[in-house]
Amino acid sequence: MTTPWGVSELARFPTDPRDTLRAWDAADEYLLRHLAGTDDAPPVDLSGSVVVLGDRWGALTTALTAAGRHPVQITDSYLGRQATRANLARNGTDPEGVRLLSTRDTPPDRIDVLLIRVPKSLALLEDQLHRLAPGIHEGTVVVGTGMVKEIHTSTLRLFERIVGPTRTSLAEKKARLIFCTPGSLPDRGGDPWPLTYTLDADAGAGAGLAVTNHAGIFCAERLDVGTRFFLQHLPQGTGASRILDLGCGNGVVGTAAALAHPGAEVLFVDESFQAVASAEATYRANLFEDEAGGKAEFGVGDAATGIPADSVDLVLNNPPFHSHQATTDATARRMFAGARDVLRPGGELWVVGNRHLGYHVRLRRLFGNCDVVASDPKFVVLRAVKR
Structure with a gap:
């Protein structure tokens, strides 16, 4: 995968020579370009606490680590976590130096940049936004990404209800970004799960x-x-x-x-x-x-x-x-x-x-x-x- 910070060698986990599926897609590439400021927008300040939610095979975490950042990854997938470990090592980074959390772990107390790979499950997105909300502040940069077929009106409504005002980017290569501005939301409600x-x-x-x-x-x-x-x-x-x-x-x-x-x-x-x-x-x-x-x-x-x-x-x-x-x-x-x-x-x-x-x-x-x-x-x- 070619990123603004270089080329990352990536694979799914477990590796299978018969598997023709890539470990990243256009949504991952779109988000990384946006963060680096290569799409006619200023780069995002990544100097604070960066959290990556739902990074499917570690493409986002690996690329950001190559750029000198050390994000916290949160995932529900054991295979996704193992893929991240393998991809970090494949690209010369010690996996033990990156904080990898599960969706059941306590999230960071403060989040300055929240990057979300929109999951297939709307319920999981709802649950995780509720769990992450206490660490989000007015200055937090919240950016989601996904393929167009993965982002629905209900997806945007969740961001609106739990985080704040939400808008989307134009589609590129059938991928789209979600921009959310944290705000005071007295009607956020509680997490209905489990x-x-x-x-x-x-x-x-x-x-x-x-x-x-x-x-x-x-x-x-x-x-x-x-x-x-x-x-x-x-x-x-x-x-x-x-x-x-x-x-x-x-x-x-x-x-x-x-x-x-x-x-x-x-x-x-x-x-x-x-x-x-x-x-x-x-x-x-x-x-x-x-x-x-x-x-x-x-x-x-x-x-x-x-x-x-x-x-x-x-x-x-x-x-x-x-x-x-x-x-x-x-x-x-x-x-x-x-x-x-x-x-x-x-x-x-x-x-x-x-x-x-x-x-x-x-x-x-x-x-x-x-x-x-x-x-x-x-x-x-x-x-x-x-x-």
């Missing part, structure tokens, strides 16, 4: 569970139809002593599995910090570890990386097939391969997915077998056994 609700009787093994959803997780305001279908067909009484809810989201699947397997240890793993926080809150609201003799662990990570091989009896998985705006099966591939590595011989992987994704083909290649447990016109539940 949301909680109780599942109805149609939720199968999840019926009656209290669910907690932090902002930004998939279908945070309701139970999505794929998970509902999965809950209706979860394995019961398999004798599993160690269960992995892989890509756990709000944790309802792993919590239901814990109830169905008293005494089992359940691992909840997701690459989203918001998701893992949701999963822990959901589990704690419905189970106490000393009641059933089991226990739970909660971890943010890339698929099953870091879990010992041959250590899990049952893996439950509802893999995503989007990475930001791109449709890809790369995450599912890593999850399936990771599941096979961590399963004990005889252990089972249960997967729910849209029928058209053809997961059964890949599972048969990996495991040598794949059974259809249940299906309807839209979804299918598959089971693969490690031989």
Whole structure:
């Protein structure tokens, strides 16, 4: 990526030679040009406290660090954080010298420049603006960026309501900037997140569970139809002593599995910090570890990386097939391969997915077998056994 301060070598994480997607786009380039003052505007003073929210693969953080600034990065994505670390090192910067925070960490007390890569989730933007608002002052420079298709009227209204008067730039290469002037907003209101609700009787093994959803997780305001279908067909009484809810989201699947397997240890793993926080809150609201003799662990990570091989009896998985705006099966591939590595011989992987994704083909290649447990016109539940 060529920036006003030089050329940065960037890659997504984990690196995959088959992946043709770049680690930056026109929105990142547009914002960096604006900051440097190369688009017929004065440069932005970056000498104070600079916070970068939602930097997807570390392009903004890496470029600003190359310019001699040391921004604080805030992200919900473990993969985004790891990409930032790798890209900083790739460009000659010690990653330990840059402050990398998650969306669950306490934000800086004072923010002089706030740079926002508009997220796909409007709820996550709302939550983070509320969390950052106490550190914003009248002199704070607030600039957002995104592709035109990512910025809607509702996006601008959020900036207006939580931060102050907002306007947008002209579009360039299908990217746009958002300029927001902090002001006194007595009607800002409180942060509505997290949301909680109780599942109805149609939720199968999840019926009656209290669910907690932090902002930004998939279908945070309701139970999505794929998970509902999965809950209706979860394995019961398999004798599993160690269960992995892989890509756990709000944790309802792993919590239901814990109830169905008293005494089992359940691992909840997701690459989203918001998701893992949701999963822990959901589990704690419905189970106490000393009641059933089991226990739970909660971890943010890339698929099953870091879990010992041959250590899990049952893996439950509802893999995503989007990475930001791109449709890809790369995450599912890593999850399936990771599941096979961590399963004990005889252990089972249960997967729910849209029928058209053809997961059964890949599972048969990996495991040598794949059974259809249940299906309807839209979804299918598959089971693969490690031989």
